[in-house]
Amino acid sequence: MNKCEDLFNIDIWIAEVNAEQMGVFGGWSQDQFKEASMNGRYFIGCATFVGVVLIAVAASAQSTTFERKIVTSSAARQIVDHCVATAEADFPMPIAVAVVDPYGILVEFHAMQGANETTGTTALLKAKTAARWRRSSTSVNQMVTSGENQAPFWIGDFPQPGGMPIMVDGLVVGAVGVGGPASRGDPCAIAAIESVFGAGSTPPQE
Numbered sequence: 098m099n100k101c102e103d104l105f106n107i108d109i110w111i112a113e114v115n116a117e118q119m120g121v122f123g124g125w126s127q128d129q130f131k132e133a134s135m136n137g138r139y140f141i142g143c144a145t146f147v148g149v150v151l152i153a154v155a156a157s158a159q160s161t162t163f164e165r166k167i168v169t170s171s172a173a174r175q176i177v178d179h180c181v182a183t184a185e186a187d188f189p190m191p192i193a194v195a196v197v198d199p200y201g202i203l204v205e206f207h208a209m210q211g212a213n214e215t216t217g218t219t220a221l222l223k224a225k226t227a228a229r230w231r232r233s234s235t236s237v238n239q240m241v242t243s244g245e246n247q248a249p250f251w252i253g254d255f256p257q258p259g260g261m262p263i264m265v266d267g268l269v270v271g272a273v274g275v276g277g278p279a280s281r282g283d284p285c286a287i288a289a290i291e292s293v294f295g296a297g298s299t300p301p302q303e
Contacts, residue, residue, distance in 0.1 A: 165270075166268060166270045167198045167271065172293050173271065175293045176263075176292075180273070183289070188277065188285075190277055191210060191211040192220070193207065194273065199270060203221065208220075208276075212277070215276070221274055222255035223274030223275065224274030226255050233258075233283060233300060257279065258279045259275040259285075262299070263298060265298060283302075
């Protein structure tokens with residue numbers, strides 16, 4: 098007798114007793130009833146057992162980590178170079194550009210000659226703000242000034258124009274911050290990001 102038969106032997110005996118008491122063998126002998134009952138319960142029991150095993154195996158095979166796309170160093174460098182080239186040709190003052198990963202960790206940075214310390218610091222803060230809130234720092238600014246959410250002031254953000262998240266398949270893979278002329282920061286960041294990742298890689302502008 099195998100394991101499945103062992104598991105359901107008691108149930109079969111109970112079924113025999115009940116059938117005998119109720120007179121429902123239906124013309125079968127007790128041995129025929131026992132055989133049919135065993136076959137049916139054997140199939141159900143084994144199927145249930147196999148199902149439980151498969152569920153346990155699937156659960157043990159579930160991953161304990163997940164993968165996330167993050168802007169690469171080479172892509173970050175291309176973004177910085179594009180933004181700096183735009184500034185050299187068109188901006189009235191030097192800028193600084195910072196690219197961070199989705200967690201706000203610096204991946205790439207460049208400050209043009211003549212840029213001051215504030216320009217460099219605000220570039221990084223704008224990038225971190227865009228990465229944290231998964232929206233442009235201009236949008237965060239509107240959120241703060243409207244009174245919708247004052248949290249950015251309390252957690253060290255810099256909600257001023259010039260920070261832009263990098264979007265891939267609807268997920269933030271990094272962010273760019275441009276320190277310098279406030280009115281030029283967003284257009285510079287958007288153009289640089291889309292030159293590398295393509296159209297739609299920045300959030301819709303309000």
